[in-house]
Amino acid sequence: MLSLASSLPGFTTSSNPSLLQQHGKGESHHPSAPPCLVCSPADTSQVQALVRLCGEHGVPVVPHGAGTSLEGHLSHLDPRPSISLSLNNLAALASLSVPSRTATAGAGLTRLSLNEQLRGTGLHFSVDPGADASLGGMAACAASGTSAVRYGTMRDAVRAMTVVTAGGEQVNTGSLASKSAAGYDLNALYMGSEGTLGVITELTLNLHPLPSHVSSAVTVFPSLSAASKSVVDMLLLGVPLAKVEILDRSAIRAFNAYAANVPDLREAPTLFLEFHGISEEELAAQVAMAKDACEGHGSSEFEFAAGERERRELWAARHGTYYASVRLRPGAGGVVTDACVPLEHLAEVIEETAADIEREQIVGTVFGHAGDGNFHCILPVREDDPADYLAKIEAFNGRLIERTLAKGGTCSGEHGVGSGKMLYLKQQYNAPTVGVMRAVKKALDPKNIMNPGKIFSWDE
Amino acid sequence: MLSLASSLPGFTTSSNPSLLQQHGKGESHHPSAPPCLVCSPADTSQVQALVRLCGEHGVPVVPHGAGTSLEGHLSHLDPRPSISLSLNNLAALASLSVPSRTATAGAGLTRLSLNEQLRGTGLHFSVDPGADASLGGMAACAASGTSAVRYGTMRDAVRAMTVVTAGGEQVNTGSLASKSAAGYDLNALYMGSEGTLGVITELTLNLHPLPSHVSSAVTVFPSLSAASKSVVDMLLLGVPLAKVEILDRSAIRAFNAYAANVPDLREAPTLFLEFHGISEEELAAQVAMAKDACEGHGSSEFEFAAGERERRELWAARHGTYYASVRLRPGAGGVVTDACVPLEHLAEVIEETAADIEREQIVGTVFGHAGDGNFHCILPVREDDPADYLAKIEAFNGRLIERTLAKGGTCSGEHGVGSGKMLYLKQQYNAPTVGVMRAVKKALDPKNIMNPGKIFSWDE
Known part of the structure; x- marks a missing residue:
């Protein structure tokens, strides 16, 4: 690493310990595994020069953007001393x-x-x-x-x-x-x-x-299953939903406690909907059809966000579900799961997942992008939690993935594999499939310097 | 090949000469380069067994579906004796x-x-x-x-x-x-x-x-450029066009001569449009907005296909543009080009292409999927055409690709590279980019048995 550092005169680098800690973790719940150095090239040609140098010195490189990945993508687990390559200066x-x-x-x-x-x-x-x-x-x-x-x-x-x-x-x-x-x-x-x-x-x-006409609505259902089924129906009718988010009772509870700007919602399985239209008439046609489909599954209280401000607050609050959920247990951080199933099975899988949380007596919220069949659980954990509580959380996530894969789903809908889901990837794909990924990796990175030890192992 | 054939007792095979000829060409205008044998496995496990055998014997395999590819994808150019692997029996x-x-x-x-x-x-x-x-x-x-x-x-x-x-x-x-x-x-x-x-x-x-409400329309413009610009506007307005096809004067001429079921259209730059809606009102909102945008660029005669039958005939005729175009020269087959540019440049590139056809005094139509910036020329050629006519066609296609690449476009929007566009691929990408493709190929097919010699060469 020293010999590398001495060949980096033109580069912006830092070895500030707290920066290194931060670069080895980001927003992930996985423990930090810091780099030896953070390098911040100025442009693509500096990135090229840096990666070439790292190749010559056998130094692993972990690219770093805003640090918001969630599955240990940024951890420097390789035994070789490694650098974090920040893209901060390439932001024009x-x-x-x-x-x-x-x-x-x-x-x-x-x-x-x-x-x-x-x-x-x-x-x-x-x-x-x-x-x-x-x-x-x-x-x-x-x-x-x-x-x-x-x-x-x-x-x-x-x-x-x-x-x-x-x-x-x-x-x-x-x-x-x-x-x-x-x-x-x-x-x-x-x-x-x-x-x-x-x-x-x-x-x-x-x-x-940008849509010229926008409308948002909140509606509640007798069950998560009813909410999921109404999503299936809206999409089969061809309603071009701009957003359709599902939230369970716990998520609404967390949300009510957290979102000060939005009136409290009833603690019930809920859909947040958004419609984008090109005219008043076109938007109204979408909304009417969606409302009918929801009512067919027992929805009530189809409430519209009145103005742009209320709509923005609603969605800002929805994006705050992570923070709202972890606050269900003071002082906690959140374990976030991320599974995605064919829409046909969303109702069943999401119901079973919510029931699993109750049965295990763990704290957690269930919510997600219902139109894609993609859902998350946020499970607040504290540093002083006993080992058996953490084991419960891990076992719960294992069952969630098993349930998902049994229905033809995927172990990650949108967070990726990183270091956190490598075992699940092997459950999802047969050996030849992971073998193809490994063959591509070996062909394009023969020295294994690019974010090594992520997604799948270098050796079988 | 003989030793391979003797190890294929369980497989459906054929060495019928006309079948072999057909399998080495398909609908492509490139000359046939036939396989030695056509094999038609019954299922995935038979495909596995067959490919394994071919690997052991060093026999190239060219997969064959319906034979409708256009760029010499199916030609057996490798000097080793090779087989065509028909997927016909895997059609459930x-x-x-x-x-x-x-x-x-x-x-x-x-x-x-x-x-x-x-x-x-x-x-x-x-x-x-x-x-x-x-x-x-x-x-x-x-x-x-x-x-x-x-x-x-x-x-x-x-x-x-x-x-x-x-x-x-x-x-x-x-x-x-x-x-x-x-x-x-x-x-x-x-x-x-x-x-x-x-x-x-x-x-x-x-x-x-399936859309519950459908409407189709035909409208003409003072120029191809005006037609292209109206497409840009409709999409910027957010009109969810289901189809938007552009046709030049020659294409309309060919189309009028060919499509007996459809009333003759005015020989002018034309858009065929289709709208899909979830209700009468929603559809009407789309159509009104599209009509306004087209009229803003001088369109006239916004004619609707009256019923489902008329609409089907219109689109069937559009899909027959290939046949219509080659009939512009009796006894000809068609050379089909396929380029795609960023929408910003469609007007300019398509105008220059139509002007190039006129300038060169070659016969050809220009048309395409205007919403994607993807356009084709069909250039009818006859077997008895003098060499300099064919050279003109080839030079024209070369200029078309150069014009496309200069605007950040791609040498193939939807037909692929096959054996016909390998030179253009090298123009489009720098050597390291093709190098990555080649490294992937060598990692996943080290014996070079899978459709060898297509897209890029095995060696640099």
Whole structure:
């Protein structure tokens, strides 16, 4: 590491201990495993030079955006001394095309900052994973969020990327066109590869027109199952829901205690809905059809957020579910689960999960992006919790994944695998499937320097 | 090959010369390069056994669906004796989930046959590349078509695949859930890999609700540029166009001569539009907004297809543009180009392309999926055409690609690379980018038996 550091005169580096601690953990509940050094290159060519040097010295590189990943993606677990490569200095909006509905930005730019800079253009960037993640990190982790049901996930949002390979070469994936059939889809290969194949330095993103007419509503159901079934029906009817979030009783309880700006909601299985329309009539048609579908499953109190402010508060509160949930136990941090099932099975899986929490007498909320079949539990844990409580939480998550995989689902809908879900990945895929991933990794990073030890093990 | 043939007692094989000729060409304008044998396995495990045998004997395998690919994908150019692996016997609809909006089908099932079997379910499979392609072939070539602007391309349509690797192992990509962040996106890796990495044997596909309200319209513009700009505006306004096709004067001329069931259209730059709605009011709101946007660019004669029959005839005729275009020169076959540009540049690129055709005094039509920036030229050529006419066509296509790449576009929007566009792929991507594709190929098919010599060369 010393010999590497001495060859880094042109780079901004830091070995401030608290910065190193932070870079080895981020917002993940997994313990910090810090790097030896944080390097902050100024541009793609500096990233190339840095990665080349790391290759020569056998130094692992963990790319770091805003640090909002949740599954131990940022931990420096490899025994070799390693660096955290911060993309903070690559955070400019390089170009914008309104007619093509695209923006090209540095990987370190965050999604909220991008949207801030898009103000007045009539366009917005739709992927909203709650946290103000960096765009590069969102691509690396295949992020999504509340608006995926209508506008898609990060996979749908990226046209092209600049990626620095483990060998320090610059690769340009995709094209600026809205689609392409020219060769292997390298865009998609780097997407969700969690920094294990290269460093994303720039992205061209799809933008969407801001809806001219918006309406939000909250409605409650006799059961989570009834709420899930109404989502199935709305989507089968073709209602282009902009957002449809499901929350269980505990989540509403947490939410009421936390969200001071929003009137308390009834503690019942609930859907938060948002509709985007091009005209008053078109929006009204969507809402009427959705309301009918919900009422068919016993929904009541179809309440609309009155104005833009109330709507923003509602969704800000929804995005605060993490903080609201961990506050159910003072002084706690949160273990977050993330599973996704085919919509047909959402009702059953989510009901069983909520029942499991009750049966085990653990504290936890259940909520999620119902339109995608993606749901989360937040389980507040404290540092002074006895080992058997933590074991209960772990066993609960294990059963949740088993239940999910049994229904053809996936062990991660949007948080990724990192170091935290490697066992579950092996449960989800057969050995040849993980073998293909491993073969790709070995071909593109033969020295295993790019975020080593994540997603799957280097050796079988 | 003889030693291989003798180890294939359980397989359906054929060496009928006309079948071999057909399997080495399909609908491509590239000359046939036939296999030595056509093998038609009965299921995934037979595909595995066959590919394993081929690996042992060093026999190249070219997967074959419906034979509708256009860029020499099916040609057996490798000097080693090779087989065509037909997926014809893997053509069953294995399962259907209406609540999840998914169908699982064998790779040999064609898209029209799938939609036939979906009748009465309220769902349809949306990707429509014109030809009645097989679903596996559509995934292998990253197909799209007229409805991509609203419902997405094949990349958006596939949740999970069963793939047989070059080593004969069975890999399961993705999951049955609507999204996943669990490991590398192998779904996307095999998508568009044109049979060079493995054989797709089964797919789970996203379906969409059939729209309850549909309207189609035809409108003409003073120029291709005006037509393109109105498409930009409609999409910026958020009109969820189901289809939006652009056709130049020559295409309309060809279309009038060919489509007996449809009244003649004025020979002018034209848009064909389709709108899908959930109610009469919602549909009317879309149409009104689209009409306004078109009129803002000088459109006139916004004519609606009166009933379902007229609408079907209109789109059937549009899908017949290939046949209509080649008939502009009796006895000809068609060279089809396929480029895609960012929407901002569609007006300019398509105008220059139409002007190039006129300037060169070649016969050709220009049309395409305007919402995606994807356009085609069909250039009828005859076997007795002098060499300099063919040279003109080739030079024209070269200029078209150069023009496209200069604007950040792609050398293939939806037809793929095959053997026909390998040179253009090298123009589009820098050497390290093609190098990553090559490294993946060598890692997953070390003996180079899977559709060898396509997309990029094995050696640099």
